[in-house]
Amino acid sequence: MKAAQINAYGGIEVIQINKNIPKPSPKQGQVLVEVFAASINAIDWKFRAGYLQKMAPVPLPVTLGGDFAGKISEGGEGVSEFNVGDEVYGQAIILNGGSGSFAEYVTANATNTTLKPNTSSFEEAGALPLAGVSAMQALEEHMKLQSGQKILIHGGAGGIGHIAIQLSKVLGAYVVTTVKTEDMEFVKNLGADEVIDYKTQKFEDILKDFDAVFDTVGGETTDKSFAVLKKGGIFVSMLGQPNQDLAQKYGVSAIGQGTQTDTAHLNHLAELVDSGKIKVHVDKVFPLEKVQEAFTYQEEVHPRGKVVIKIR
Numbered sequence: 001m002k003a004a005q006i007n008a009y010g011g012i013e014v015i016q017i018n019k020n021i022p023k024p025s026p027k028q029g030q031v032l033v034e035v036f037a038a039s040i041n042a043i044d045w046k047f048r049a050g051y052l053q054k055m056a057p058v059p060l061p062v063t064l065g066g067d068f069a070g071k072i073s074e075g076g077e078g079v080s081e082f083n084v085g086d087e088v089y090g091q092a093i094i095l096n097g098g099s100g101s102f103a104e105y106v107t108a109n110a111t112n113t114t115l116k117p118n119t120s121s122f123e124e125a126g127a128l129p130l131a132g133v134s135a136m137q138a139l140e141e142h143m144k145l146q147s148g149q150k151i152l153i154h155g156g157a158g159g160i161g162h163i164a165i166q167l168s169k170v171l172g173a174y175v176v177t178t179v180k181t182e183d184m185e186f187v188k189n190l191g192a193d194e195v196i197d198y199k200t201q202k203f204e205d206i207l208k209d210f211d212a213v214f215d216t217v218g219g220e221t222t223d224k225s226f227a228v229l230k231k232g233g234i235f236v237s238m239l240g241q242p243n244q245d246l247a248q249k250y251g252v253s254a255i256g257q258g259t260q261t262d263t264a265h266l267n268h269l270a271e272l273v274d275s276g277k278i279k280v281h282v283d284k285v286f287p288l289e290k291v292q293e294a295f296t297y298q299e300e301v302h303p304r305g306k307v308v309i310k311i312r
């Protein structure tokens with residue numbers, strides 16, 4: 001089968017389409033999925049670049065990609081919840097026990113796989129898992145965001161951010177988001193009540209007394225965000241553990257989220273999508289052969305929403 005693999009860590013030039021690699025075999029508790037579509041997440045390029053090699057070493061070559069949507073081809077030992085041909089989606093990044101989704105077939109843990117939303121195409125379903133569950137878990141579980149509360153979402157045009165805006169509105173919150181000038185219209189159309197252009201405005205001078213901040217950007221944005229929160233507010237970061245001294249100083253709680261793309265979360269995400277509450281925005285679709293261009297687009301142009309790799 002064909003797969004986008006790396007044999008060394010580095011820039012996009014290390015990605016190769018290998019054509020004659022063996023189909024992976026599902027181990028106990030896994031499924032083999034015929035992949036129709038997959039999507040790029042920041043972790044895929046961070047992994048390719050070698051940022052995670054010390055923390056999570058894996059033998060190379062390795063197939064890139066985690067998010068997938070496709071059809072069940074085979075169930076491994078101990079898996080009885082799927083039938084061949086079921087339309088599923090999930091996460092199968094190598095770091096999570098999968099075989100990598102930028103391939104014609106992927107093995108995924110059954111615990112990271114579920115039926116895809118009925119109303120989504122394969123491209124849309126393949127764009128959803130990590131970004132959708134990340135937004136959902138932050139807003140619903142960590143923040144328990146309530147109607148009438150005020151939330152600041154950093155990076156509202158990104159994969160996670162554009163879903164977080166929609167879900168915050170569904171939960172009844174007042175949403176302010178930071179984006180670059182070119183993305184302001186996009187996030188207004190997703191429902192943001194106020195948009196701050198981070199290229200020309202300082203959010204920390206404009207906003208105060210917020211109930212929640214959701215940070216998908218990191219760096220200096222993180223520390224500056226504490227001042228925006230009211231006492232008792234909550235800060236959730238997608239980029240590691242926030243500074244607890246600052247959290248204490250401002251009287252807020254601060255969490256570094258590790259997203260759990262398990263079946264329960266994927267099922268709930270599918271319900272949110274099928275009930276029309278959230279819709280993933282697929283910015284651009286690339287065929288597997290153009291995976292290098294897809295990574296360049298993700299890393300240099302920065303999509304609105306998600307970049308998808310179409311495999312079938």
Ligand SMILES: NC(=O)c1ccc[n+]([C@@H]2O[C@H](COP(=O)([O-])OP(=O)(O)OC[C@H]3O[C@@H](n4cnc5c(N)ncnc54)[C@H](OP(=O)(O)O)[C@@H]3O)[C@@H](O)[C@H]2O)c1
Pocket residue numbers: 041042043130131134154155156157158159160161178179180198216217221238239240257258259301302303305
């Ligand atoms: N901990 C976990 O379990 C977990 C899970 C998933 C993702 N993550 C991490 O979460 C982060 C976000 O993921 P994602 O998939 O949403 O990435 P993404 O699609 O690249 O979105 C990030 C967005 O932030 C924008 N941005 C950059 N600088 C900004 C600033 N100063 N203010 C406001 N917006 C800014 C980017 O666009 P422009 O630069 O063009 O403005 C982009 O639209 C990544 O670092 C990823 O590794 C962590």
